[in-house]
Amino acid sequence: MSYAGSFIPHTEAEREEMLKAAGAGSLSDLFMDVPAKHRFPKLNLPEPLTEMEARGELESISAANESTNEVLSFLGAGAYSHYVPAGVDTILRRGEYYTAYTPYQPEISQGTLQAIFEYQSLIVALTGMDASNASHYDGATALAEAINMSRVIHRGERRKVILSPGLNPQYRATVHTYEQGFDTTLVGEDSDLNAAPDALIELIDEQTGIVCVAYPDFFGRIYDYSNLAAAAHAKGALLAISVNPTALGLLKTPGEMGADIVTGEGQPLGIPLSFGGPYLGILATKQDYVRSLAGRLVGETVDSKGQRGYVLTLSTREQHIKRERASSNICTNQGLMMLAATVYLSLLGKQGLKQVAESCYHKAHYAADAIGKLKGYKLKFPDIPFFHEFIMESPLAAAELNRRLLEHGIIGGYDLSLDYAALKNCSLLAVTEVTSKEEVDFLVETLAEVSRG
Amino acid sequence: MSYAGSFIPHTEAEREEMLKAAGAGSLSDLFMDVPAKHRFPKLNLPEPLTEMEARGELESISAANESTNEVLSFLGAGAYSHYVPAGVDTILRRGEYYTAYTPYQPEISQGTLQAIFEYQSLIVALTGMDASNASHYDGATALAEAINMSRVIHRGERRKVILSPGLNPQYRATVHTYEQGFDTTLVGEDSDLNAAPDALIELIDEQTGIVCVAYPDFFGRIYDYSNLAAAAHAKGALLAISVNPTALGLLKTPGEMGADIVTGEGQPLGIPLSFGGPYLGILATKQDYVRSLAGRLVGETVDSKGQRGYVLTLSTREQHIKRERASSNICTNQGLMMLAATVYLSLLGKQGLKQVAESCYHKAHYAADAIGKLKGYKLKFPDIPFFHEFIMESPLAAAELNRRLLEHGIIGGYDLSLDYAALKNCSLLAVTEVTSKEEVDFLVETLAEVSRG
């Protein structure tokens, strides 16, 4: 076929020969089952382009963005700028990985399978859980699945779910969507933002299935959830902790604190911002709940030659076997993003991840210190430990502040008043290892300047 | 080792263990053979950077260029802007290709070897020769090697070499460098630029070893060299034709015209401009002269299991076997660029290369037509067929013209007065498939405007 962008290899002669073999006079003959009146609609689409033209077109569309590679940014709020070593994309670009699918046939899919097994091991190491799935869609859906898991674990009983207000608002919104079909009671989201998570404890009762918190929380705060875990367990409820994996380069594991399920957004592990996706849902749990875990799992085994190998396992949990009784409907997951995280964690290793986590920590604290001293600005939670994000309260509305910052070439923090009525004039600033001291200083100077204007 | 940019995997413990095994107390002990006064000089170099920092540094240096991706350009003169399909770099980025070396061990190098064999076949098909080497450095050195070959073929006799003035001046300069050690007489370069190449015929005599011309020539002109070939052969001399391979998508082969050696610059075959290199030297010849060819050659054979395979062959021509009696000193060649050309030609194929060649031809002619009609401008050789480059004679010096064009965001043609005293006010403009009609129109309008100003 010979239109501009064709990837169809057939020559005319081949087409004719194949039609003959298929017993059809023409291509149209193959579609007699389609109701005639709806057959072959004319589609109103642009004329096909060659690769050269399409690249040109996409180049100009991409250039219409002014992205964080061009403008200094302090946006985080669930998606973070990190340096991705060149090795990550080197591996992701290998056709053997990115043009394969779910490794149903283990004999010819050991590359993907072993990578998943390694990913599972890395996530277990990071989180202190016993088992990780092969990936979920993103941090939000992983949390929704944790609640789904809790329903399965509690056999449909215990319909109360406690959500900390410190969970990413988009994650909470996602949970609300997922829970539409069930009579779940979602509580806790309007708790006092200043009260430590221990305040959630009083909401836990015998009807509570699961308590969900974030670590660090949406505001960057670091809490020890050990008491919360104990309280939940005391009432027979589960504790799910939604993590930022970079922070786990530094912080105590959710496992140590007693979490039953760990969810999280894996984007910080070597995945570009890419306007919000594709990202990586982390979903891990304790041994007891492995059989309720959603998504693919890879296990170790041996082949007929006695060689160690890996296969998809426990698939009786999954939709293709259990159909309406499956614990989740997830099928396609985030395979390639899982690979990105695996390569990223391998390349950085023990020292590198710690270095990144510490660098984020120090830079964010440097920024917070300076901002805390600025006239008119203050930190919302000056006494609570935080990781690489913090709330700045400014003398003017965050939207207006951000408009002014942008005039100086700075993308400000996330405007928290959009989600929290109590957080007027508050923005959430993230600082990571990619931001230099000079850039932070420039932000601080500019904040001083624009608050005057 | 743990300095910023280290790729050295040794831990301290390993280092100590290995030093012990090597019988050395410290790393310094390994260098006792080095004269003490010159041992361990202090090098004055910048502090080492991490990958993240180095990338940032290189990004800003790259941004200090204003290259042809940002500015409309009509420069050619031996290096051409072409569209490179994404598939080319996809293959070149595969570590199996780019981190291998010369395929000395055929059993584990069939990827490279078969690719070279395919390249040789493609070059033979394009040029009409019988055999191609596995690549030479570039178009200039390939021409110098052709003259070297001629010396070998004529066993050191026939010390006159005829160079057409229509050969790229940089190629001719390279030949002068290479011939420094021999008492070669280089003639022909100052022939009348208006005289057809047949004018070179009168220079051919019994002392002439080789006649060298370009196709299209440096000015873009297309000549049929059949008479020249016949004349050279009549006197026992060889004919070498330096080609632009894109043009061979359209034009009669050098083989048909009687060339004995074909050289050329392979850059147009899928290789980025990259400020002049790495490029690809094409070097092909007739069966009779294969044993005088410089560089690697790959031949077909079978392995111990009876499978078809490929090996480096006829290495008795080469420096590592023949040492001072080798026909050339070339060792490392342009392997990866050879692969780029092979993938490019495979992806474009018969239809694609023709399309590109025709597109270049039509666009260049559209530009030339329009410029020829502009007041004050004229084409230098309006009656001679040309491919995708042509000489524009302008009302002002090319340098001044180009300065003014640049003010309008156009990189003008190559200033021919730099190399040819006779070509005052002349620039060489190249137009390829990547330039749109609007861009040509913009050039033409701008030419009109700047010649007024």
Next chain:
Amino acid sequence: MVEPLIYDLGAPGRRGVAFPEPDVPLADLPAAHLRSELPLPEVGELEALRHFTRLSQLNHSILTGFYPLGSCTMKYNPVINEDTARFAGFAHAHPLQPIEMVQGSLAIMYHLQEWLKEISSFAAVSLQPAAGAQGELAGVMMIRAYHADRGDSKRNKILIPDSAHGTNPATSSMSGYRVVEIKSDPRGNVDLEALKSECDETLAGLMLTNPNTLGLFEEHVEQVIAAVHGAGGLVYGDGANMNALLGICRPGDLGFDVLHINLHKTFTTPHGGGGPGSGPVCVAEHLVDFLPGPISGVVIEPTEGDAPVYGWVMPKKSIGRLKAFHGQFGMHVRAFTYILMQGAEGLRAVSEYAVLNANYLKEKLKGFYHLPYDRTCMHEMVLEGRWPDAPGVRALDIAKRLMDFGFHPPTNYFPLIVHDALMIEPTETEDKATLDAFVAAMLQIAEEAHSNPELLHGAPHTTKYGRMDEVRAARQLVLCCDFRS
């Protein structure tokens, strides 16, 4: 020699990629919150990259061979997509940037929505679903929301044909619905009588895959839809099989109410070894307000000559958001690039040749393998992988033996309604020579099944790994390595 695990590589204290020391004064670390150990690998950069490069070579993939995995549309993933999706303006766009700064991204999403609407004949599209299954979830939740919005609360069941993909019933349960399975008729269509008998006032909707998982176009599709609509239900279309329908027939025209499309199948975004996918959900007029959002829309109409300003629009009665941010944007760029290169003409050719390839294989194979539904197929077809006169041989044996010929096996044991199903989807990007080689292998295997079944039981023989012990994996569950040792 098997490839070691990443945790088996390295040495204590070995460093990989280094990062700069902080250029700011150091703050106090929160001692009470610090972890005591970080058991990650300690490998060098070359070591790590060599490991993942070697591992990659153990995969079969589209870029290395034929991959006729039915229902998955394993067609060529154009390499240009991999470039465009990584353009800096896209790769570095933060999802929460002000809309004025990300007009390029929003334009990509907007046009892709428009094009998908045109291709499927629906009124609106949300690109938010992360994959097909999440598109289904969105669709079924919209069905729920639609009924609820009308005060119609007794509808609690979803009908699902027995040939359906497992995600359909799983989705329905996850949406809180009861699932009722509908039989297929002897021609592979939905059994109309069985369907009608379930069309009552408790019916929320039907999930229908068309062409269905047998690769057959539902011959009574309009009657099926009419029956459901007649009972007040809605019809969900599983558009995983859109590769058969581009420019051939638009689900919206047939009366579907909602449909998801798998960009990772029909629109060439790569499967990534399991994902990411992208499952845009398309709806008819009456469901527009329920779409998950936000959606890219025109927020300021273009004044003459200018471009419009795109921004975020939340449908009025939206079921809410399905995930953080805006969907798998990188996949949107790829699908956009692909459609841009195809145009209307190209998309129709895609489906025509996909169907031609499938029918060609069907005709070549059906004398040798039992074809339970012998009709013109669409983009794929299902054979039985067993013979009465070769009793020991099962679909799995055929699948494994195909590996010896360098092919990825077809999907097997699905759909469930065909015994030992072999579900073969060649796609339009495979050439005749490849199909012929596949046919030759299949015929040889059919012959071997009778003459030398042991050869099949022992397969694969020529691959680096032999048959894996899947039972052991499930029994002696090892889901991660012992990284502490």
Next chain:
Amino acid sequence: MVEPLIYDLGAPGRRGVAFPEPDVPLADLPAAHLRSELPLPEVGELEALRHFTRLSQLNHSILTGFYPLGSCTMKYNPVINEDTARFAGFAHAHPLQPIEMVQGSLAIMYHLQEWLKEISSFAAVSLQPAAGAQGELAGVMMIRAYHADRGDSKRNKILIPDSAHGTNPATSSMSGYRVVEIKSDPRGNVDLEALKSECDETLAGLMLTNPNTLGLFEEHVEQVIAAVHGAGGLVYGDGANMNALLGICRPGDLGFDVLHINLHKTFTTPHGGGGPGSGPVCVAEHLVDFLPGPISGVVIEPTEGDAPVYGWVMPKKSIGRLKAFHGQFGMHVRAFTYILMQGAEGLRAVSEYAVLNANYLKEKLKGFYHLPYDRTCMHEMVLEGRWPDAPGVRALDIAKRLMDFGFHPPTNYFPLIVHDALMIEPTETEDKATLDAFVAAMLQIAEEAHSNPELLHGAPHTTKYGRMDEVRAARQLVLCCDFRS
């Protein structure tokens, strides 16, 4: 199943990547000059990429395994280099653009020159040579030009130690010189007496590799140089082995007059399956004016705070240009990136660990393989690949057998002064575990050579291809396929 040739794929009329139809009016094609046929492949995009992907997997490479190919410095090629060299500003720079537009490129070249000067202790550098051999050519031509410039025309011979790489004598002949070989002494050094006996008024120069190809540091290097200088000759340094000397010893300090450096060895630019390389040539003060050019230089000194303006400078008595444009610029970017990440500290470590690795291997292997020169080696060492008590086994057999263990063999049969040489260069980027595995394989092979020589003669056994018939290739010469059929 061997991979078909690209010409065996495809079908008549099949199209690959398409290009837009010209958007200009068509001109008349020059009928008399058109070719009648264009016998190129007719393959599809997937078909082509699948082919080259599959082929790639048949290669051993640094990224897939240990590659101790002596004299070639097969060390890790950092993947970051592959990114930086492709940055748009570099990739799309035309070599003839006005200097004001390409200050970035010129800065790269300028700083790389400065750094190489610092590393080697020379007065000036030209980056023009395309590879080591062309660096040699430049160097020897400068020696010629230097003598000529002094009116010294009787010097017509170049001395070359018998251990030298083949390019050294080949270069000398290509430069019009007569080559005289100098023997090595029992410790692997240049035989001083033999050298001195050739140091006369016809001596143009000596080409010296240090460390030499035995991996040994020339113990009398200063005397050797003094002898040549004493006779009015110049000393050329083959810097292919610089990986042993970074921060250890600078050739310029030792008295070399001219030296080439292989960026594709010491400075991590990838070998590309045979090239491209890059062979900058460095010279002492008295040769500066003869360098090939143009060279990147400061053409406008920086006024306070500003950057300088870089431009092209042609050395006064330049031997001329060696190729079109400015050398292998893409390789300059890579080497620049690498040096930037190493600094002085890092470069010294590179050589220290390269030498440590080589000595470690030497000590582990020397009891099992004859080590003809038992001295502390530098970055590589040479063993004999034969044993008196295993008469049938040759270096080639050992090389082939190593493949069964997943290793690339060492360089063999070079240098010529060692019988059945096995020249092993581990490089600093390989870890101890890899070296230990290599040692284990070598010991096993040494044992097999005695106990089971047939195993070695038949090797390799586990690779896809068995031993190739090289004689047949040369006898029945087939250098291209029959693309017309």
